[in-house]
Amino acid sequence: MVQAYILIQTEVGKASTVAEVIAKIPGVIQAEDVTGPYDVIVRAQADTVDDLGRMVVAKVQQVEGITRTLTCPVVHL
Amino acid sequence: MVQAYILIQTEVGKASTVAEVIAKIPGVIQAEDVTGPYDVIVRAQADTVDDLGRMVVAKVQQVEGITRTLTCPVVHL
Amino acid sequence: MVQAYILIQTEVGKASTVAEVIAKIPGVIQAEDVTGPYDVIVRAQADTVDDLGRMVVAKVQQVEGITRTLTCPVVHL
Amino acid sequence: MVQAYILIQTEVGKASTVAEVIAKIPGVIQAEDVTGPYDVIVRAQADTVDDLGRMVVAKVQQVEGITRTLTCPVVHL
Amino acid sequence: MVQAYILIQTEVGKASTVAEVIAKIPGVIQAEDVTGPYDVIVRAQADTVDDLGRMVVAKVQQVEGITRTLTCPVVHL
């Protein structure tokens, strides 16, 4: 199982809607609005890094109003 | 009361208009054009961090010509 | 109550130790190692934005091996 | 007269002291701690851009604990 | 002969298609999807720096869905 934070930038004025929609995607644990260089921070999980990449591209990035996503896989050192 | 600087990037050619419009938003203390990686720097205040977030999303980011805002809350250490 | 993500960059080779030490700071809910532009992502909470700022400066940033922290307060829009 | 915002990054744990020291430099109007990618935001003024550059290098950057400064001159468009 | 890595950001949801299309451009050795601040990393070669620049502008950047490219020429020190 791979977990990751996804740091998201949205179009201006879209942060709230983006977080609500992402929160309903299977594999997403939490999606919250934040201030600072990112607008939404998401916690998600998938079986493999490839599955995670596919979830981001096929599900998260399809959400209307997202301009950039930055996936940070959690590692257990 | 929470105060914050909002660092704003605008579409090319829109900095001047953006600053003028933002200056009239309630809660905005000052809005000025600058050179460098940001185009407009705004000083604003609200009752809470959540109110500040809502002001940025519901008022500031609705201004035509803004591409990114970066909210930096002032903290008293 | 204010919650926040703290995105942390560490000196090379220090990520694992930094996460372990931060995880024990009161107010810190979770601290994990990640890959990408940040090395550790922390979830924390405090009573006010000022308290949060003080926790970051007085507790988190005192941890040996941290080079930059980026605090992103959660907002409820 | 040229005015500018100076966005400052400090060594971890030094933001508060840096703001206090900078606030006393002649030409500095205000110096505040903030959260986000910058640690201190300063408002300053000088007679010319060259004077402003000299103030930043000779006075502001001499303050113990500063790692980067980003000067954003205010422009009247 | 000049070789280079080209770090590419794509529109959300376009990374996979972009990598496939770029992989077929003459002079491109490899094009792969990655996670993090870039979406696709390309390895390419050309006769001179000018030829490399022309390839990036005339071929790579014409691919639908690319928003930014960052060319990093390999140097032999």
Place this chain on the structure above:
Amino acid sequence: MVQAYILIQTEVGKASTVAEVIAKIPGVIQAEDVTGPYDVIVRAQADTVDDLGRMVVAKVQQVEGITRTLTCPVVHL
């Protein structure tokens, strides 16, 4: 007299045209295509910082294909 470098990012595929058009703007001394995080680097001059800001907003940023400009005034320390 104020001189400045203007670091420009363009839409993909537009760097060459942007440099050609900017080179003809009064006050622009040189405009060249580069590789790396910027696409065009311009050298310009104006009577004051305000005039420089106006030239960037009113002339340079009006050129079709520019997405971001970063003005770096030259200072004589």
Place this chain on the structure above:
Amino acid sequence: MVQAYILIQTEVGKASTVAEVIAKIPGVIQAEDVTGPYDVIVRAQADTVDDLGRMVVAKVQQVEGITRTLTCPVVHL
């Protein structure tokens, strides 16, 4: 098997030595000097994301002269 690009920033003047040393680390396929915002680009592989993270922290980041590493796992979408 997980593959990744590791984008590395080095202390000034250390790029060449860093690339040579990293090239000998088991799991590293290639390490080259580049110009631009990064100084060395490495291609590496490991069994899992966790193994990759450990290799970066325990082997790559131990190399004298590295200031930042940015790991970009390859994903097959």
Place this chain on the structure above:
Amino acid sequence: MVQAYILIQTEVGKASTVAEVIAKIPGVIQAEDVTGPYDVIVRAQADTVDDLGRMVVAKVQQVEGITRTLTCPVVHL
């Protein structure tokens, strides 16, 4: 012949000295202090990209007080 801009960040308080020293390096055409995210902008030339890379690493980066250099080769599209 390859020409390039070298965008330089210096330790705080060192910009002026760095520019003076770099201006005397063979192959350097001009070195000036600027405000903004960079502290010194250099114009240089060399016979090849590899020579340029060597000049930056062996000469420019040896100058006391430099923390980062970003080389942007000029391309003729």
